[in-house]
Amino acid sequence: MATMAAPLEPASEPHAHELSFVKRYIFSTDHKIIGIQFLLLSLVGLFVGGLLAMLMRWQLGFPTEPMPGGGILPETMAPGGILLPEFYNSLVTMHGTFMVFFAIMPLLVGVFANYLIPLKIGAPDMAFPRLNMASFWIAVPAFVLMVSGFFVEGGNAGAGWTSYAPLSANPEYTGVSAGQQLWCVSLVVLGLSSILGATNYITTIVNMRAPGMQWFRMPLSIWSLFITAILTLLAIPILSGAAIMLLFDQTLGTHFFLPPGGGQPLLWQHVFWFFGHPEVYILILPAMGMVSDIIANGSRKPVFGYKSMVYAIIAIGFLGWIVWGHHMFQSGMNPLLGTTFMVSTLFIAVPSAIKTFNWLGTMWRGSVHFTVPMLHACAFVAMFVIGGLSGVFMASAPVDIYIHDTYFIVAHIHYVLFGGSLFALFGAITFWYPKMFGRMMSARWGYAHFFLTFIFYNMTFFPMHGLGVGGHMRRIYDPTQYEFLQPLQPINTFITISAFLLFATQLIFAVNFIVSWFRGAKASANPWNDTGLEWTTPSPPPHGNWEETPTVYHPPYEFSSPLVEEDSLMQSQRLEQPAVSQAER
Amino acid sequence: MSWLLPPGVSTFAGDIDRIYYLILWITGVAFFIVEAGLIWFLIKYRARPGRKAHYTLGNNVAEVVWTAVPAVVVIMIGVLSGGLWNQLRGRDAIPDDAIPVEVRARQFEWNVTYPGSDGEFDTGDEFTTRNRLRIPVNTPVVVYLESEDVIHSFFVPAFRVKQDVVPGMRIAVWFEATVAGDYPLECAELCGNGHTTMGGTVSVLPQEEYRRWLTEQNQTIAAR
C-alpha cells in the first residue's frame, strides 16, 4: 500500500541518461528487466517445487527405505534418510504451493505479461513502471517467507496447498504453527504483488495500445493475458481475505473456520475455491494465448477462427467464476448445489473444445516448421486434450464420488499444469528468449530436452490415472499400508523412476538456458519471421522499446498473406498500396 | 495400469460405473480424433520447399459444428449424471428402512456406533467398535458421519462411496452392499500426520450372521 504513491508520479524518462548498474538491473523500472527478474525468480521456484516432488516420489516409490543422500536432511525431516510423515505432508503442501504460486503463475503472468504486453501492443513501457518494479520486489520477500517455513520450529505448512481448515487453522492438529502462519503471510504479500501487477497490465492494455492496435488486432497472447489480469485482480484479493482469516484463527483466536467456536470448515473451502477456480484459469489462459501465437508462427498461417478464440478466452474467464463448487461435490455441501455446479463445469468443455479444434484448424493446410517452440506448443495441445478430457470425469458428480481425492485428480491437474502450462512455457521461453537475451537457445539441446521431457513426462503422469482408477488416495505417505494398493505399488515405483528421469532432463534446459545466455548464437531482430510488433525492434530491445511508437496496420497473424510475396506480414508494415487484410473485410 | 474400475459391490456401483465407462468411451473417441488429427496434420502439412501455407481465417460451419457437438455431448452427460446424483444424494434419496449407524472420525481412527436394541442414538444402550463397520448384506444402511477434530473423508472404494466428514456437521450417506465380504475403508482427505494410517474395514455380513452378532452385542450391553 505504501506504493500507492507511485502511480501519482508521471512516468519517468530514464533513457535520457546512463543508469547505474543497480538501477538498470536490480531496481529497474524497465518492464523487460522486470520480466527477466521474474523469470529467474520463478525458475528457482520451479526448481524448488520439482525438488520437493522428487523427495515425495522417493517416499512413494520406495516407502520406508532410506533415501540415498537423505542423510543430509535434519532429524526433524528425515532421520536416517527416511522421510517422516509430517515432513511428507510439508512436501505435499509446498510442492503445490511453490508450483502454483511461485512457478507457473509468475512464469506465465509475472514473466510474460511483463515482457510481452508493452512489446506486443507497441507501448514504451508499462503504465506504471515503478509500481511494476514494486510488484517484483514484493514477490521476493513472499518467496523468502515461504521457503523460510522449512527452517522454523514445527516445520513448514502441512495441510495441503489448499490448506483446508480446521487442519490448517489449529496447530494442535498438525504440530505446525509458525510454518502455517508463514504460508498465510507469504500468500498475502504475494497477493499484493499480483494485484499491483494486474492493475498495471489492465491499465497498460486498455490505455497504451499503439495507434492502429485495435482490440481485435491484439495477438491472442495479449488477449489471454488481459483476461488473466482481470481474473487475477478479482480472485487474488479473495485469497488474501481467506488467508488473513485463517491467520487470525491461528494467532488471534478468532473462530472463522473452527467449529468449536461456531465457525465453518466449509466456509474456508467456499472462499478458497471461489478464488481457486479462477486461479486455475489464471494458470492456463496465458499458456493458451502464447501457444496460439507460436502455432500460427510455426504453421505459417493465421490463427483459425481468431475471434471465436477471443470469445472462448472470455467465456472461460467468465465460467471460471461459477464452477468452484465442483471441488466440493463430496464436501458435505448441499447436494442440490452439486447439480448446478456440475452443469456449469461441463460447459467449460465447450470453449475448451473450440480452442483445441481451432489450433488444429490453424495447422490444417499450413506449412509446419518443427522449431523447438512449435514442438512444445504441439505437445501443449496434445497434453491439454488429455487434461481437459480427464476433467470431464470429475465434472460428473456421481463419477467424482469415486475418483475425487484419488490419483486420478493428481493426473488431471498435472496434465493441465505440466502437460499444459509448463510445455507452453518451455515453448514460450524458447520462442522469446532471443528477444530477451539477444541470443538463440541451442536448438539441438532444445530438441533433446523436448523429446526426453515429453517421454518421461508421460511415463510419470499417465500411469497416475490408473492408480486413481484403482482407488489410490492422494496425499498418503505410504500406500503399501493398504493391502488393496499393494498390487499397484510397482506402478508407483515406475512413476518414481520416471519422475527422477524427468527431473534430470530439466538439467538440459537449465544448462541450455544458462550457456545460451553467454554463448548462444546472436539473434537477429526477428529470428522466427513472426509478425508481432516485438520483432520490429532489436534483440534485446532498448529501454523504451522503439525510437518511435510503431503504427499498426494489420491483424496479428498475417502469415502467408496474399497481400505480400513473403510468408509473413508484420503488423506494423505499411504497404505501398494500402490494402485491407481479408481478416478485416 | 488399467482403466477398468475394480469390482463394485453396492446397488448403485453399477450405475456410477456405467457413467464412468460412457465418459471413458466418449473421451476416448475424442482423444483419438484429436490426437490423430494433430499427428496427421503435423505430418501431412510439414514444411516443404516451394509450398506456401494456405491462407485461411476460419470456417464458420466447422466452428459451429465443433461448438455444438461438444455442447450436446456435455448436456447429455450432465443430464445422466444429474439424474443419478439426485438418486444418490437428493432430498429423499435415503431409503426409509435404512439401518442407522453413526461413524465418528478422529485423528486417526473410525469409531462406529450402533444404536443398540432400541434403534435410537443417545439412549445409553449404544455400543461402539473401532475401525470396523459391520453391516448386513442386501440391506440399505445410512451412516451418520461426524468428526471430532478435522475433516476426514469416508471412502469405501468397493461401494463407490465417498463423503467428507466435517467437524460441526452431521452428514448422512447411504449405501446397500450386495456381496458379503471385507472391504477396505479409507480416509481420503489429508487429515494430519497419521493420515496414511487411517484405514479400516467394512465387513459385509450375511444377514443371519449380522443379526446374530448384533444380538450378542446388545446382550453384552444390557448385561453391563
Place this chain on the structure above:
Amino acid sequence: MAHAAVMQPPVKAETGAGVYNEKLGMWVFLGSEVMFFTALIGSYLILRVAQPGQWAQPGEILNVPITAVNTFFLICSSVTMVKAFASIQEGNQQGLKLYLILTVIIGATFVGIQIYEYSQLIHHGFLPSGYREGSELAEHAAAGELPAAIGLYGSTFFTMTGFHGFHVTMGVICMLFVTWKAFRGRYTATDHRGVEVIGLYWHFVDLVWIILFTIVYLI
C-alpha cells in the same frame, strides 16, 4: 475539459478508456479492493446467518453513538476531499492545501477514535476470540444478559473494521504525501491527477465504512 490534453498518456496510443492512466489504474485497483471486502463481508454474512445467536443486540456491546459520530466525521472528510478537488480544478492552491489538511486531520481523527473504541471494547472484555474470561462482559453473559458465546461476533467485527481502519490509515499516509506535494505547488488547474486519484480511493473507503457501519453496528 480544458486540461484533457495534459491528462492523455505521454505517447501516441489508441483511444483507450478515455481517462488518464492513474485514474484508470485506481479504478482497476478498487475493483480488487471490492473483492477483498467481499470476501470478508461475505464470510461475515454466512457465519451470521448460520449462528445468529452469537451476535448481541445493536448497542449492547458496541458503542453505537460514538461510532455514529465517527461515521459522520468520515463523511465530512469525503466532503473536504471533494472541496480540495474542486479548489484545484479552479487553480485555488490555498483551498487545495486547506482542504487536504482538513481531510488528513479528520481521517486521522477517525482512526484515533477507532483505536479508542477498540481499547474500550477490549477493556470491557470483547476480544477477537469472544469474551475475555473474568471481564465485565463475560459476567453479563454469565448472568444471561448477553449471548453465551460471541466468538464469531468478535472474529468478524475486529477483522472487518480492523481492515477498514488499515485502509483509512494507508489513505491518510498517501494523503499526507499528496498534501506535501500540494505544498510544493505540484498541482495545477490543468494537472492534478494525484488529488483526483487519492480522492477516488478516499471515497471508496468511505463507502465501505457506510456499509460496514450499517451491517456491523446497526443490524
